[in-house]
Amino acid sequence: MNDSHYCPHTPEEIREMLSVVGASSVEELFAPIPPELRAKTFNIPPGMSEFETFARMQAIAADNSAAMVNFIGGGFYDHIIPAVVDHLSGRAEFYTAYTPYQPECSQGTLQALFEYQTAICRLTGLEVSNASLYDGATACAEAAMMALRVTGRTRIVVDGCVNPFSRQVLRTYLYNQAVEVVEIAPLDGLLNRAALAACLDEHVAAVLVQNPNFFGCIKDLSPLAEQVHAAGALLVASVYPVSLGLITSPGEMGVDIAVGDGQSLGNPLSFGGPSFGFIAAKKAFIRNMPGRIVGETVDKNGKRGFVLTLQAREQHIKRHKATSNICSNQGLCALRGLIFLSAVGREGVAELARLNRDKAEYAKARLAGIPGVTVVQSAPTFNEFTVFLPKPAAPVVAELLKQGIAPGVPLGDYYEDSANALVVTVTEKRTKKEIDRLAEALQAGL
Structure with a gap:
């Protein structure tokens, strides 16, 4: 050649x-x-x-450390992906499909997105979902924009326990707008409720929290929802979809808008992407949702069909009427999420969540037994938890990486006085042998 x-x-x-x-x-x-x-x-x-x-x-790919034992989380998680997800999503009908600009000609794509919306609603316990978003971080920002439109207010209050990357994207979204973003510093790895009460007033459009939060802590959001609603604001919660197999859904806890990243639903880590963002809300807010919403109907012959019921993008309607200009709904990744949820099923999601929780509890006990290591116990956790080491975490992580173990996310770059803190994540893929190896390597490295 x-x-x-x-x-x-x-x-x-x-x-x-x-x-x-x-x-x-x-x-x-x-x-x-x-x-x-x-x-x-x-x-x-x-x-x-x-x-x-x-x-x-x-030869180039061989330079990557594919055999690394992964205890890193912080938004992207190393979960098992059933073979059926790759098989079905790899069919040409799906991976060559694009945005349905002529929806009547895209019935298969529309049906898949409709079923995806249904699955997200069932998972979150809320009434409406759109046909996916770009990723979890932009979903947080889009939810904040929704709340500003719904309430007509000008302030967003953000819990400092929300993923730092999502908070950065939120600040970027709102940078050139007449909107104030107030961040509340964490208190023992949890939302500082007293500080929140002090800033809840008639200007607050929404309070944005994460459950489980970046430190891995879980809280019942019902009392918080009542407090936020009493101030006339909306409660937005970023959630980890796999955890919803075990944790009460955001809808049942009174959350108005639930968002999250769908990577853990059948999408590989892939060096950080792509994945998809999901958003679900109460039906009253449907016209303020970003992106597209697929609806079910019947044609003139009474045959079941699907349509783009709401098209809120500037490519579909006049720019000044658009609720969002986000231009990718990551449809193929969302389809993988649907296939994953369909294959695993309701009972499977619950079992998957229990495996994550139980294995994390074993790891928590093993690490707590290491002299000098303290496990944060301020609240229950799902599959992530925070430990404090007797020395800075970053060099410890660097040393364990040389041994083929990625022990977690050091918090020193994200929070003050947290140089010794490490967030450890344990998914269903981690074995007892691997957890024991982590504990032994960590103890030797201290």
Whole structure:
């Protein structure tokens, strides 16, 4: 094979182009670009055969530590993915499908999204869901925007126990708007209720919390919902979907809008993405939801059919009437979430959640037995918990990574006075042997 199989231009075409523009070489063509911004060279190696290219890619991939024992969470989780998820989502009907701009011609896509919405509503205990969002962090921001539209108020109160990355995305969303974002510093890994009470007034549109929170702690949100509603505000909760197999749903606890990241529902870690964001709410807020909502109907012959009932994007309606300009609903990833939930089922989700909780409790007990290690016990946890080490966590993590163990997320970069804190995550994939290995390696590293 020659280079033309891999490059858009042949050497002859390049010489002709240079002659027309009056440059003697490709390097001279790009000379006006400052040297520090310029590629070091355009002399790429000759093209390779398919076999050689594949072998080269395998060699590059071999540099990745695929055998790492993973106790990292913080928003993305190492869960088992049933084979049926890959098999069905890999069918050409699904992975080649795109946004249904002509929905009447996309009945299969619409039905899948309708069933996805139904699954999210059942999971969260709320009445309406849209056809997915970009990811969990943008879902938090979109929920805040919803609350501002619903209430007409100008302040968002955010619990400091919400994922730091989600809080950063929220601040970015609202940066150029006349909206105040108030963050409440955590108190022993939980929402500081006294500080919240002090700032709840007629300007607060919503209070944004996370359950389980970034430290892994779980709380009954029912009393908080009553407190927030008494101030005329909405309660927005970011939730971990797998935990809902065991924890009371946000809808049952009085949450107005529930959001989260769907990566743990049948989507691989994939170095951080892609995944999908989900959002569910009370029916009264449906016209303020972002994105698209698929509805069920019948055609003129009485046959079941599906339509885009609400289309709130600027690509569908006039820009000034749009509730969101988010341009990707990650439909294929959301489909994987639907297949996962359908395959696992109601009882399977509950069993999966119990496995996560039970294994995390075993790990918590093992780590608590290490001299100098303190496990935060301010509230029950699901599959994540926080420990304090007798020395800074970051170098300990770096040392264990060399041994093939990713022990957790050090909190020093995200919270003051937390350099020794480490959030440990245990999913159903972690074995007793792996947990024991973590405990032994951590004790030796201290």
